[in-house]
Amino acid sequence: xxxxxxxxxxxxxxxxxxxxxxxLSLIFGVMRLVxxxxxxxxxxxxxxxxxxxxxxxxxPLTSLLLVVPIMAIIGYALQRGLLNYTLGDDLLPPxxxxxxxxxxxxxxxxxxxxxxxxxLQAGAIEIQTFEVMQGVWIGVLPLIQFAVAVAVxxxxxxxxxxxxxxxxxxxxxxxxxxxxxxxxxxxxVFAMAMAxxxxxxxxxxxxxAVRTNFDPAIGPARLIFGFEAVIIGxxxxxxxxxxxxxxxxxxxxxxxxxxxxxxxxxxHLAFLAILALxxxxxxxxxxx
Amino acid sequence: xxxxxxxxxxxxxxSRIGVTLIGATFVVLALAPFWGDRQTLRLxxxxxxxxxxxxxxxxxxxxAGLVSVGQQAFVGLGGYxxxxxxxxxxxxxxxxxxxxxxxxxxVAVPVATLIFRLRGAxxxxxxxxxxxxxxxxxxxxxxxxxxxxxxxxxxxxIAMAPSRQLREFETYWLALALTGAVLGAIVALLRSRHGLAxxxxxxxxxxxxxxxxxxTRIKFIVYMLTGFGTAMIGALIFLMKLRISPDTAFSVNxxxxxxxxxxxxxxxxxxxxxxxxxxxxxxxxxxxxDLGSLYLLMMGAVAIVxxxxxxxxxxxxxxxxFGWQALPLQRYLVLAPKTEQPGGKP
Amino acid sequence: xxxxxxxxxxxxxxxxxFQALFGVSLRVNAGEVVAVIGANGAGKSTLxxxxxxxxxxxxxxxxFDGEPIGAAxxxxxxxxxxxxxxEGRRLFPSLTVEENLLxxxxxxxxxxxxxxxxxxxxxxxxxxxHLPAPALSGxxxxxxxxxxxxxxxxxxxxxxxxxxGLAPIIVRDIYARLPAIxxxxxxLIVVEQDIAQALKAARQVYCLxxxxxxxxxxxRELTREKISAAYFGV
Numbered sequence: 073x074x075x076x077x078x079x080x081x082x083x084x085x086x087x088x089x090x091x092x093x094x095x096l097s098l099i100f101g102v103m104r105l106v107x108x109x110x111x112x113x114x115x116x117x118x119x120x121x122x123x124x125x126x127x128x129x130x131x132p133l134t135s136l137l138l139v140v141p142i143m144a145i146i147g148y149a150l151q152r153g154l155l156n157y158t159l160g161d162d163l164l165p166p167x168x169x170x171x172x173x174x175x176x177x178x179x180x181x182x183x184x185x186x187x188x189x190x191x192l193q194a195g196a197i198e199i200q201t202f203e204v205m206q207g208v209w210i211g212v213l214p215l216i217q218f219a220v221a222v223a224v225x226x227x228x229x230x231x232x233x234x235x236x237x238x239x240x241x242x243x244x245x246x247x248x249x250x251x252x253x254x255x256x257x258x259x260x261v262f263a264m265a266m267a268x269x270x271x272x273x274x275x276x277x278x279x280x281a282v283r284t285n286f287d288p289a290i291g292p293a294r295l296i297f298g299f300e301a302v303i304i305g306x307x308x309x310x311x312x313x314x315x316x317x318x319x320x321x322x323x324x325x326x327x328x329x330x331x332x333x334x335x336x337x338x339x340h341l342a343f344l345a346i347l348a349l350x351x352x353x354x355x356x357x358x359x360x
Numbered sequence: 361x362x363x364x365x366x367x368x369x370x371x372x373x374x375s376r377i378g379v380t381l382i383g384a385t386f387v388v389l390a391l392a393p394f395w396g397d398r399q400t401l402r403l404x405x406x407x408x409x410x411x412x413x414x415x416x417x418x419x420x421x422x423x424a425g426l427v428s429v430g431q432q433a434f435v436g437l438g439g440y441x442x443x444x445x446x447x448x449x450x451x452x453x454x455x456x457x458x459x460x461x462x463x464x465x466x467v468a469v470p471v472a473t474l475i476f477r478l479r480g481a482x483x484x485x486x487x488x489x490x491x492x493x494x495x496x497x498x499x500x501x502x503x504x505x506x507x508x509x510x511x512x513x514x515x516x517x518i519a520m521a522p523s524r525q526l527r528e529f530e531t532y533w534l535a536l537a538l539t540g541a542v543l544g545a546i547v548a549l550l551r552s553r554h555g556l557a558x559x560x561x562x563x564x565x566x567x568x569x570x571x572x573x574x575x576t577r578i579k580f581i582v583y584m585l586t587g588f589g590t591a592m593i594g595a596l597i598f599l600m601k602l603r604i605s606p607d608t609a610f611s612v613n614x615x616x617x618x619x620x621x622x623x624x625x626x627x628x629x630x631x632x633x634x635x636x637x638x639x640x641x642x643x644x645x646x647x648x649x650d651l652g653s654l655y656l657l658m659m660g661a662v663a664i665v666x667x668x669x670x671x672x673x674x675x676x677x678x679x680x681x682f683g684w685q686a687l688p689l690q691r692y693l694v695l696a697p698k699t700e701q702p703g704g705k706p
Numbered sequence: 707x708x709x710x711x712x713x714x715x716x717x718x719x720x721x722x723x724f725q726a727l728f729g730v731s732l733r734v735n736a737g738e739v740v741a742v743i744g745a746n747g748a749g750k751s752t753l754x755x756x757x758x759x760x761x762x763x764x765x766x767x768x769x770f771d772g773e774p775i776g777a778a779x780x781x782x783x784x785x786x787x788x789x790x791x792x793e794g795r796r797l798f799p800s801l802t803v804e805e806n807l808l809x810x811x812x813x814x815x816x817x818x819x820x821x822x823x824x825x826x827x828x829x830x831x832x833x834x835x836h837l838p839a840p841a842l843s844g845x846x847x848x849x850x851x852x853x854x855x856x857x858x859x860x861x862x863x864x865x866x867x868x869x870x871g872l873a874p875i876i877v878r879d880i881y882a883r884l885p886a887i888x889x890x891x892x893x894l895i896v897v898e899q900d901i902a903q904a905l906k907a908a909r910q911v912y913c914l915x916x917x918x919x920x921x922x923x924x925x926r927e928l929t930r931e932k933i934s935a936a937y938f939g940v
Contacts, residue, residue: 106481108429157668163480167427168624168667175617175660179653236812239801243809246798249760252780253790255813255858292612296492299485303478333507337496340489344474347486351477 073207075329082325083318084214087221088283090317091276092298094225094310095269101308102241102265103159108170111295112177113270117143117277118286119181122190132192132282133216140274147270151263159262174291181288189285192278217279221314224272229310231268241265293336300343306353315354319346374682389536393529401532405600407642408539412593413615414622414634416586419546421620422629423558424582425565427480429616430487433471433494434464434587436609438594440498443604446516448503453512453520454534457595464591468584476580488612495610509605517602531600538596542589547631549585554578562629624663627673636675709772711736711893712757712788712862717766717776719749719756726752728918729766734862734910739884739894741908741925743901745937748914750897751793754864757895758790759783770862785813789860793867793897795851797839803850804835810857817859818890824853827883845876852880852887862893869900881907901933913937 092114099105107113120142124135154173158165200212232238244251244261251258280286280294301320305312320339327338346353392404413435421427438460445456475486499507521527549555557578560568569575594615598604608614618641626637648655670677710733719727727749734740744750755761757768759780768776775783789810797806807824825832828849834842842850848868855863869877877900884907888894898904905911905925913921913936921928921936 104480106485108481108484154664163425163427164421164628165667165671167481167484168620169664171429171617171620172660172663172667175663176657179657179660182653183657236808239805239809240812242800242805243798246800247796249780250792250796250798251809252760253758253784253792254809254854255781255784256809257779257781292488296485296489299482300489303482303486333496333500337493337500340493340496343489344493347474347477 076208078325078329079322080208080210081214082322084210084218084321085283085325086301086318086321087214087218087314088276088279088317089297089301089320090221090314091224091272091279092294093301093305093313093317094228095272095276096295096298097302097308097310097313098228098272099265099269100302102245103262104245105155105159105166106170107269108167108295109174109177109291110170110273110298111293112174112181112291113143113146113273114277114280114294115181115286115288115291116146116177117270117274118192118281119185119190120274121192121278121281122185125192132194132278136275136278139278140271143270143274143277144267147273148263148267150270151266152259155266156259156262174295178288178291185288187287187289189287190281191285192281194282198282213282217283220275220279221317224275225310225314228268228272232310237264297339300339303353304343304346306355309353309355312353312355319354386536386540390533392536393532398528401528402600403642405532405535407638408535409593409597409600410619410622410641411635411638412539412542413590413619414626414638415543415546415631416589416593417616417619418623418628418631418634419549420582420586422623422633423550423562424579425561426579426583427484428487429484429612429620430489430491431586431590431619432610432612432615433487433491434468434590435594435597435615436491436494436498436606437464437467438591438596439598439604439609440501440504441591442595442598443504443510443512447510447513453516453599457534457538457592457599460595461588461592464594465584465588467591468587471587472580472583476576476583491610491612495606498609499606505605507606509603509608511603512599531596535596535600538592542593543631545585545589550631554581558582621659621663623673625666625673627675627679628671630672630675630679632675632679633673636678637673640674710734711738711771713767713769714753714757715767715769717753717756717763717768719752719761719763721752726917727756727763728916730914730917730919731766732912732919732922734893734895736861736893737888737891738910739888739896739908740910740912741904742895742897742912742914743899743904743933743937744914744920746899749917750914751866752917753914754790754866754895754897757783758788758864760790781813784858784860785815787815787859787861788864789855789858789862790864791848791851791855791866791868793870795844795847797842797847797850797854799838799840802836802838803831803842806839806850806854807831807857810854811859813858815859819856819859821857824856827856827886828853845872845880848872848876848880852883856887860892862895863887865894865896867897867899869898869903877903901937 096107096110099107117139121132121135121139124130124138125132154169155166158169194213197213201209202212203209232241240256240261243254244256244258248258251261297320301313301316303316304319305314305316319342323342324335324339328335389404392401396404413431417428417431441460441463442453442456445451445459446453451459471490475483475490478486498504504510517527521530550558557568557573560571560573561575561578565575598609622637622641623634625640626635627633644659648658666673672680712734714730714732716729716731717727718725718729730749730753732740742750742753752761756763759775759778759782763776766776767774770786770788775786798809801809804821807821830846831850831853834846839847839850852865852868868880881903884894896904896907908925911923911925911928912919913933915936921932
C-alpha cells in the first residue's frame with residue numbers, strides 16, 4: 073500500500089513536470105528554439121502570482137485569470153522584441169541570449185524579492201485528501217494539478233491540429249519562406265507561440281508555487297525536469313511529454329522513498345537510461 | 361601567363377608581434393613571485409584558471425560546435441579526484457592533478473556516447489544533467505564529506521613545500537604552467553590537420569561533412585580532450601581553494617556561466633577571445649563586485665548585447681577593424697617569391 | 707498603352723555578393739499571360755522571388771497596381787494580390803491536403819476561389835483532402851500547390867517551373883487547366899525551361915540570360931532561331 077501511495081504521488085507530480093515540458097516542446101516544435109530561461113520564467117510566473125494574490129487578496133487558482141495573460145504578453149513581447157533577432161541557422165545566438173536572460177531573471181528576482189523562500193497559500197484545499205481505496209490516499213490539490221495538466225495538453229493538441237493558429241504553427245515550422253508566401257508574418261507566428269508557451273508556464277508556475285517553497289534560484293532545476301520529460305516522451309509529441317513527466321515523477325518518488333538523497337538522482341538516471349536505450353524517446357513524432 | 365606558386369603561411373606581421381608580446385608577457389608573469397605580493401599572485405592564478413577554462417570551452421563550443429553547459433562536471437570531477445587521490449590514496453597533490461587529466465578524458469567517453477545522441481541546445485541541457493548527476497553522486501560519498509564537503513588535511517598542505525611562501529609560489533607557477541600548457545595544446549591542435557578540420561566545422565558543419573571530414577569523430581576527440589584539460593584545471597582550482605563541496609565543485613554559475621560570459625564577450629571561435637574576455641571579466645568584477653546580484657544581472661545583459669550586436673566579441677571587433685591576429689592560426693595563401701620556385705624560370 | 711498591373715523597373719538582385727539580376731524590367735497587364743524562359747541559373751526564380759517579396763532588390767522598383775512593393779515583405783505582398791507557386795511545389799508536409807489549401811486562404815482576400823472551386827478544378831484533390839500532403843503524387847502535389855496559391859484570390863499568379871520533374875502527360879494536364887484559371891481575370895507569369903509549353907500558353911515572352919533580359923516580344927513573333935540565340939547566348 074505504501075508503494076502504491078508513492079507511485080500515485082509520483083504520477084500526480086508528473087503532471088506538473090509535463091506542464092514544464094509542454095511549453096518547452098511547443099517552442100522547439102515551432103521555431104527550433106530551446107529556451108534556457110524556461111525554468112526561470114516558471115519562477116517569474118510564481119512571483120507574479122505572489123504579487124497578484126497579495127495585491128488583490130485572491131486565492132492562487134483565481135490569480136491565474138491575471139497571471140496567464142500577463143505572462144502571455146511578456147512572452148509575446150520577449151519574442152518580438154528580442155528572440156526573433158536571434159533565430160537563424162546558427163544555434164549559438166538563441167542559446168546565449170536565453171542563457172543571458174536566465175541570469176537576468178534570476179538576479180532580478182533576487183534583487184526584488186531577496187533569496188527568502190516564498191509559498192502561495194491555497195487555504196484548506198492544500199491539506200484535503202480522500203481515500204480512493206483501503207490505505208491509498210490522494211490529495212485534492214495534486215489531483216486538480218494533474219487534471220489541469222491533462223487539460224492543458226489536450227488543449228494544446230486541439231489548438232495545434234484543429235485551429236487556424238495551430239495550422240500556422242505547423243506550416244511555419246515546416247517551411248518559413250513558404251509560410252510567408254501564404255501571408256503569415258512569421259515574426260508574429262513565433263511571438264504567438266512564445267505567448268502560448270508562457271501561458272502554459274504561468275499555469276505551471278502557480279501550481280509549483282502552491283505545492284512547494286520557491287526562491288529565485290530554483291528555475292534551472294525546473295528547466296532540467298521539463299527537458300527530461302520532453303526527451304523521455306519523445307520530441308514533438310505533446311501526449312509524450314505527459315508520459316515523460318509521469319515517468320520522471322514516479323522515478324523521483326521511488327528514489328526518494330528508498331533514500332531521500334536519491335530523489336533527483338533517480339529522475340536523472342531514468343532520463344539517462346531512456347537516452348541510452350531509446351534515444352528517440354518513447355513516443356517520437358511520426359514523420360508524415 | 362606567368363603564374364606564381366602559392367604557399368600557405370600562418371604568420372602575419374601582427375601575429376609575429378603578437379607572439380613576441382605573448383612570450384614577453386609569459387616571462388613577466390613567470391617572474392611575478394619576485395614583483396607581486398601574495399594578493400596579486402592569487403588573483404593572477406585565478407585569472408589563469410579562467411583563461412584555461414574559457415579556452416577549453418571555446419574549443420568545445422566555438423570550434424567543435426558542442427555548446428555545453430555542463431563543463432562543471434569535469435571541473436568538479438577533477439577537484440574530487442584530487443581530494444580522493446590525496447586523502448584516500450596518499451598521492452602527492454601535483455601528481456594527483458596530472459592523474460586527473462587522463463581520468464577526465466576517460467570519463468568523457470561514456471558521457472559523450474550518451475549525450476552525443478542529443479542535438480544542439482538539447483545537447484547543452486544534457487551535459488547539464490550529467491553534471492547534476494555527478495554533483496548528486498559526489499554528495500553521496502561520505503569518505504569525502506558527503507553533501508557538506510571536506511578540507512585538504514593540513515599535513516598534506518604543509519608537506520607540499522618547506523614554507524608557506526614557497527607553497528604559494530609553487531601553486532602559482534603550477535597554475536601558470538598548466539594554463540600555458542592548455543593554451544599551447546589548443547594552438548598546436550588548431551595548427552594541426554585536425555585544426556583545419558575543426559575550423560571547417562566551425563565555419564560550416566554541413567560543408568565540412570560533405571568534404572569527407574568525419575565530424576562526429578572529431579567532435580568526440582575534442583570532447584575527450586576538453587574533459588582532460590578541464591579535469592586538470594579543476595583539480596588545480598581546488599588545490600588552490602583547499603576545500604571542496606559538491607555545490608562549489610559542480611557550480612554551474614562559477615564554472616560555466618562565467619566561462620561562457622568570458623568567451624562570448626572576448627570573442628567565441630577565436631583563440632584570443634577567452635584571454636581578452638577574462639581580462640574584461642576580472643576588471644568588471646573588481647569594479648562592480650559590490651553590486652552583488654545587480655552585477656550578475658548586468659553581466660547577463662552585456663552578454664545579450666554582445667551576442668546581438670557584436671557576435672564575434674571584442675576580439676572580433678578589434679581583429680576586423682585592424683586585421684590583427686595575436687597567434688599565427690589562420691592560413692594565408694601567399695605568392696611564393698619567384699626565386700624559391702623549384703624549376704627556375706617559368 | 708494602359709497602365710500595367712505589374713511593372714518591374716530595372717531591378718538588381720543579389721545573393722550575398724553574387725549579383726543574380728542586372729537591371730531587369732518587365733510589364734504584365736491585367737489578365738495577361740507572360741512567360742519567362744531561360745537556362746538554368748539565368749535568374750528566372752530570382753525574378754519571381756523578388757516580385758513575391760522573398761528577396762528585396764538592391765536597385766530598381768517593383769510597381770503593382772500603381773503602388774511600389776519592392777520593399778514589402780512576402781506576407782504583405784500576398785495580401786495585395788500576388789501569389790507564388792514556388793519551384794519544387796513546397797507543400798507543408800505536416801499539413802493535410804485540405805489544410806495546405808486552407809492556409810493558402812489565410813490572407814482572406816475576397817474573390818472567386820474557395821475550397822470548393824479548387825476541388826472543382828482539381829477533383830483528385832477533393833478525393834484526397836484528408837491525406838498528408840507528402841502522400842500525393844508529384845502531379846497532384848503540383849495541383850495542390852497551384853490550388854494553395856489560388857486560395858489567396860490573387861490578381862497576379864507566379865508559377866515557378868510547374869513542369870519540373872513531372873511526366874509530360876501530367877504537364878499537359880496541368881497546362882490544360884490554365885485557361886480556366888485565367889478566365890477569372892487574373893494575370894499569370896509562368897517561368898519555364900520547357901519553351902514549347904511556355905510559348906503555347908503565353909502571349910508575351912521574356913527570355914533571361916545571365917541575369918539580364920536577352921529577348922522579349924509577343925510569343926507568336928518569336929522564331930525558334932531568335933529564342934535559341936537568346937537562350938544560349940550564341
